[in-house]
Amino acid sequence: MTDQPLFEARNITKTFGPVRALNDVSLTLFPGEVHSIIGENGAGKSTLMNIVCGRLRPTEGQLFVNGAEVQFHSPLEAQTHGIAIAPQEINLVPHLSVAENILLGAQRGRAAAIDWKATVRDATHYLHEVDNSIDPRARVTSLSKAQQQLVQIARAAATQARIIIFDEPTAMLTYRETEMLMDYIRRITAEGRSAFYISHRLDEVRDLSHRITALRDGVHVGCIGPEEATREKMVTMMAGRPAKVGGHSLRDMSDRPTVLEVRNLSRDHEFEDVSFDLREGEILGVSGLIGSGRTELAKCLFGATRARSGAVRLDGKDVAFHAPIDAIQAGLIYLPEERKQEGIFPLLSIAENTALPTIDRFGGLLTIRNREMMEEVGKLAAQLKAKFNSLRDPITSLSGGNQQKFIIARWLMRDARVLIMDEPTRGIDVNAKLEIQTVLRRLTEERGLSIILISSEMEELLDVADRILVMHEGELKGIVDRRDATQEGLLELAMS
Amino acid sequence: MDTPLTETPARREKSLMARFWQWEASGILVALVVLTVALSIAADNFLSSYNMTVVARQAAFVGLVALGQTLVLLVGGIDLSVGAAAGLSAIVGSIALTQWGIHPYLIIPFTMGFGFLLGSINGVFVAGLRLNPFIVTLATWEIFAGMTLVITKGYPIRPLGEKFTVFGQGELFGVPLPVLIFILLAAVLVWMLRQTRLGRNIFAVGGNRDAAVLAGIRVGRVEFVAYGMAGMLAALAGILFASRMDAGQPSVGEGWLMGAITAAILGGTSLRGGQGSIVGTVLGALLLAVLANGTVLMNVSGFWQRVIVGCVVLVAVLVDLLRRKD
Numbered sequence: 160m161t162d163q164p165l166f167e168a169r170n171i172t173k174t175f176g177p178v179r180a181l182n183d184v185s186l187t188l189f190p191g192e193v194h195s196i197i198g199e200n201g202a203g204k205s206t207l208m209n210i211v212c213g214r215l216r217p218t219e220g221q222l223f224v225n226g227a228e229v230q231f232h233s234p235l236e237a238q239t240h241g242i243a244i245a246p247q248e249i250n251l252v253p254h255l256s257v258a259e260n261i262l263l264g265a266q267r268g269r270a271a272a273i274d275w276k277a278t279v280r281d282a283t284h285y286l287h288e289v290d291n292s293i294d295p296r297a298r299v300t301s302l303s304k305a306q307q308q309l310v311q312i313a314r315a316a317a318t319q320a321r322i323i324i325f326d327e328p329t330a331m332l333t334y335r336e337t338e339m340l341m342d343y344i345r346r347i348t349a350e351g352r353s354a355f356y357i358s359h360r361l362d363e364v365r366d367l368s369h370r371i372t373a374l375r376d377g378v379h380v381g382c383i384g385p386e387e388a389t390r391e392k393m394v395t396m397m398a399g400r401p402a403k404v405g406g407h408s409l410r411d412m413s414d415r416p417t418v419l420e421v422r423n424l425s426r427d428h429e430f431e432d433v434s435f436d437l438r439e440g441e442i443l444g445v446s447g448l449i450g451s452g453r454t455e456l457a458k459c460l461f462g463a464t465r466a467r468s469g470a471v472r473l474d475g476k477d478v479a480f481h482a483p484i485d486a487i488q489a490g491l492i493y494l495p496e497e498r499k500q501e502g503i504f505p506l507l508s509i510a511e512n513t514a515l516p517t518i519d520r521f522g523g524l525l526t527i528r529n530r531e532m533m534e535e536v537g538k539l540a541a542q543l544k545a546k547f548n549s550l551r552d553p554i555t556s557l558s559g560g561n562q563q564k565f566i567i568a569r570w571l572m573r574d575a576r577v578l579i580m581d582e583p584t585r586g587i588d589v590n591a592k593l594e595i596q597t598v599l600r601r602l603t604e605e606r607g608l609s610i611i612l613i614s615s616e617m618e619e620l621l622d623v624a625d626r627i628l629v630m631h632e633g634e635l636k637g638i639v640d641r642r643d644a645t646q647e648g649l650l651e652l653a654m655s
Numbered sequence: 656m657d658t659p660l661t662e663t664p665a666r667r668e669k670s671l672m673a674r675f676w677q678w679e680a681s682g683i684l685v686a687l688v689v690l691t692v693a694l695s696i697a698a699d700n701f702l703s704s705y706n707m708t709v710v711a712r713q714a715a716f717v718g719l720v721a722l723g724q725t726l727v728l729l730v731g732g733i734d735l736s737v738g739a740a741a742g743l744s745a746i747v748g749s750i751a752l753t754q755w756g757i758h759p760y761l762i763i764p765f766t767m768g769f770g771f772l773l774g775s776i777n778g779v780f781v782a783g784l785r786l787n788p789f790i791v792t793l794a795t796w797e798i799f800a801g802m803t804l805v806i807t808k809g810y811p812i813r814p815l816g817e818k819f820t821v822f823g824q825g826e827l828f829g830v831p832l833p834v835l836i837f838i839l840l841a842a843v844l845v846w847m848l849r850q851t852r853l854g855r856n857i858f859a860v861g862g863n864r865d866a867a868v869l870a871g872i873r874v875g876r877v878e879f880v881a882y883g884m885a886g887m888l889a890a891l892a893g894i895l896f897a898s899r900m901d902a903g904q905p906s907v908g909e910g911w912l913m914g915a916i917t918a919a920i921l922g923g924t925s926l927r928g929g930q931g932s933i934v935g936t937v938l939g940a941l942l943l944a945v946l947a948n949g950t951v952l953m954n955v956s957g958f959w960q961r962v963i964v965g966c967v968v969l970v971a972v973l974v975d976l977l978r979r980k981d
């Protein structure tokens with residue numbers, strides 16, 4: 160590494176009205192370096208990166224590329240200085256092909272005569288560096304969220320930028336894609352390109368980075384090398400206090416009554432012949448790689464799609480849900496995987512977003528009993544350690560992870576028998592993740608709630624689930640007791 | 656391992672039929688064929704070459720306006736001022752011809768330039784200042800329509816002279832010139848949307864504005880051009896119509912707005928932007944013309960025509976819904 164940083168941000172401050180998202184933050188990036196930014200939800204990581212890539216302008220502070228001061232008025236200007244971002248939220252043009260999204264605005268050939276062959280060829284090249292299983296001619300809408308995330312990364316790569324920003328690229332990825340992405344980042348940095356990397360998965364951060372900077376409440380708290388970066392050290396920097404330990408005690412649920420029985424459930428192209436029992440007060444983890452049919456199974460159980468064959472029994476009675484409302488009335492709840500598209504109402508406030516499905520409870524004679532609603536939402540927010548300015552602010556003003564917490568809070572406000580959660584802790588910081596796991600565990604004990612917990616993070620399942628169901632390519636491969644489960648064992652089972 | 660782990664369970668090659676149904680304009684093509692067959696059986700003069708010319712010419716004027724509207728819809732906007740822009744442009748073009756002595760052959764390019772200017776006004780407010788296109792173009796609609804009346808005081812400008820009326824009235828190989836111009840421009844736009852970067856950027860901006868910004872596309876410029884072209888194409892339709900009538904009527908363009916939007920929507924263009932096609936719009940304009948012509952041939956009262964068009968639009972939307980369901 161040379162002395163001259165490729166990029167430098169000096170004394171950056173950013174305010175959103177009264178909110179100070181970043182306060183006097185400085186950092187540098189050298190050629191060939193992976194510089195990770197860690198911090199709790201709402202610490203200001205995305206805000207900082209959005210300033211680096213020209214999506215936002217700093218309130219105060221300066222940016223330098225190769226020692227010369229620059230000002231970015233748009234992402235385009237940042238791109239001409241060789242900076243590109245793969246953002247935290249999916250941001251693709253849904254009805255165009257994968258290839259065209261990768262080379263959006265940069266199709267090959269002349270401006271007045273696009274060379275489609277070359278365009279698809281080049282796009283495929285960039286795509287395959289990141290992942291080789293996605294069809295470059297497919298429409299974006301036909302891809303899973305994880306695949307869309309990979310396309311987004313390929314797009315950042317295709318700009319040939321010298322600096323690529325990865326804002327939580329692995330939040331949606333499972334084991335195999337994550338490994339491929341790590342390899343890819345190592346490859347490009349070996350070529351002398353550099354990366355900013357954001358993730359809540361601390362092992363990844365330690366393995367990949369040359370330097371790690373921690374932010375807390377918009378303030379730079381320190382910068383360490385990977386050799387110092389123990390898990391405890393990183394969590395302490397992020398949270399300002401030592402790490403808690405995860406892992407809940409083993410429970411024996413075999414004598415509990417069965418709440419939900421699923422028998423030979425099948426749906427064309429999605430999953431085949433799935434059977435399992437869910438017991439009262441149990442947390443049943445669901446593990447699997449991308450394309451395993453986990454989400455599809457959850458949606459089908461919830462009545463969002465119809466099964467081709469098979470039976471579902473709730474408390475011993477056959478049920479057939481034609482629409483989610485039937486499932487909700489029967490006591491099922493589903494927390495969807497993709498919060499931006501299926502989870503939030505962008506124009507409503509945080510409180511309204513949280514209380515909307517249960518708003519009847521706060522119905523007064525003519526109006527909503529607002530104070531009560533606020534109190535209840537506030538209580539849950541505190542439990543989940545959500546960070547916000549006012550509950551009346553629009554939900555879009557929250558950081559990604561905090562939006563997720565309020566969506567979880569939404570479902571905790573209602574009484575139910577079965578809670579199906581699809582990647583509930585995706586993009587949520589370490590401490591809050593443990594907090595959420597504790598809340599889930601408490602719900603099963605206090606309310607006798609049964610939970611189906613879909614998660615790509617095996618550690619999480621191994622920490623909190625009572626049994627773990629493994630799926631692969633639409634097939635149920637087996638159900639393992641946590642007592643007997645290990646990470647390797649689960650992977651092996653998935654691929655058997 | 657030879658099979659990639661992330662393969663979705665069963666992705667099969669789609670059949671030709673399935674691919675046809677995926678196409679946005681498939682429904683309208685079927686509707687158009689059915690309607691044509693039905694009318695040619697019910698009314699024996701429907702397929703006569705004279706009647707076909709009438710239908711084609713009718714489709715051409717609204718169709719030209721609809722092409723521009725399609726571009727604006729594709730970038731995620733809407734232009735309510737196209738009809739009024741056509742009217743005002745036709746008047747200004749007629750005045751340029753009769754009073755300013757501009758050569759008859761230059762009148763059409765001149766008027767198109769003027770129309771682009773009118774469209775640019777929308778472009779500045781919508782693309783530059785990020786105002787709501789519905790409100791902006793509602794306002795300019797009033798302004799353009801009002802200006803037409805201010806300038807003409809309600810009287811037509813005539814005659815326009817034979818040297819100029821040839822563009823609206825003339826034929827080449829038995830095909831009316833306006834129809835040829837319509838087909839030619841549609842072909843140019845098909846090419847533009849498919850093969851040029853500007854065309855692809857139009858889809859990108861309408862499909863996901865944020866993504867387009869991030870990809871370094873000059874989003875404002877793309878929107879601006881779309882509005883400008885909508886104004887330009889409306890002006891072309893207006894001046895051709897004046898040429899055909901041998902008069903710059905203040906009423907040119909009345910009713911074209913609904914026709915243009917309807918044709919685009921029938922052709923599968925989404926009001927939310929990013930989805931649609933020129934071929935669909937051309938078919939939509941044809942369908943509207945065939946419907947209008949059919950009601951006349953079948954001796955249905957003209958008053959019913961609007962009711963029928965409304966019903967057709969509802970059916971088209973329903974078919975589209977079913978198509979997207981599977």
Ligand SMILES: Nc1ncnc2c1ncn2[C@@H]1O[C@H](COP(=O)(O)OP(=O)(O)OP(=O)(O)O)[C@@H](O)[C@H]1O
Binds near residue numbers: 179555560561
């Ligand atoms: N447009 C906005 N308006 C108001 N406040 C905002 C806006 N964008 C971000 N903030 C606030 O700035 C702070 C930092 O947000 P940021 O998105 O940078 O967090 P983050 O570190 O990326 O968190 P996460 O891990 O959840 O993605 C948060 O408190 C957030 O509420």
Ligand SMILES: [Mg+2]
Binds near residue numbers: 205247326560
């Ligand atoms: Mg973030």
